[in-house]
Amino acid sequence: MIRILTDSASDILPAEAEQLGVTVIPLNVTLEDGTVLRDGIDKTPSEYYALLKECHKLPTTSQPSPELFERFYQDAAAAGDEVLGIFLSHELSGTWQCARLAADLVNVDNVLFVDSANVCLGEGLLVRLAVQLRAAGRTLVQIATDLEHAKEHLHLVAAIDDLKYLRKGGRLPAAVAVAGGMLGIKPLITIKEGKVAMAGKARGLPGAYVALFKKVEELGGISAAVPALAGYTLSAREVQPIQTYLQDNLQCAEPLVRQIGCVIGTHAGPGAFGLAFFDQGLEL
Structure with a gap:
């Protein structure tokens, strides 16, 4: 076994x-x-x-x-x-x-x-x-x-409400965190070469969703072989727009939805939400 x-x-x-x-x-x-x-x-x-x-x-x-x-x-x-x-x-x-x-x-x-x-x-x-x-x-x-x-072919894109948690935890350089947190900007982060990296910025919550959707398309769309996984920290309502986008716009299967846990939540902070997926280049 x-x-x-x-x-x-x-x-x-x-x-x-x-x-x-x-x-x-x-x-x-x-x-x-x-x-x-x-x-x-x-x-x-x-x-x-x-x-x-x-x-x-x-x-x-x-x-x-x-x-x-x-x-x-x-x-x-x-x-x-x-x-x-x-x-x-x-x-x-x-x-x-x-x-x-x-x-x-x-x-x-x-x-x-x-x-x-x-x-x-x-x-x-x-x-x-x-x-x-x-x-x-x-x-x-x-x-x-x-x-x-x-x-x-695995991607994680997340919207962060406040980058101070990543900065304080040492997972993001202070200069990047300050730049990402200016003027009410909602930063997007990803994992690149195993490290946390900025993936983009958006103004306000609606803009964060739009930026996340655009990033999904830039990264090669979503494979039909494995359901995507959406995550939230405080409320499942945070990922409802993601569910709607995947099903109505991309005609994907309904994503799995899970709450982000304590260790990752310590660094991402309350109000974070995101999506993990395999792109369409995945072959099994």
């Missing part, structure tokens, strides 16, 4: 993880009073965003303990199972390196790793594709190879 392992930056909550047949290792969020929350476990995203609004100091996020990975690998090896690990971009977190180090420490050879070179909705979409390929009967090596190809 092939076990699929990912981290909580994929924003796959426990109930869906069980449904998909994947295991999610939680990253950690440390509040200003020292309280440590396991991402996706100790607080719902909505509960966390209520806390985040009251924080004077931005919470810090940290990678999981290597012991969590070690136990998973040992259990899989004892059962004779193979493991496919899919983790957030190594440019944004040490989780990928931590997972690989843990495999070396327990000396297992039944594990393959895929650096998603993405995060959040993008990472989650890659995990869902892995589940789809596993169900189709692909081998571990075939799935890993297919994912390496697929991630070249």
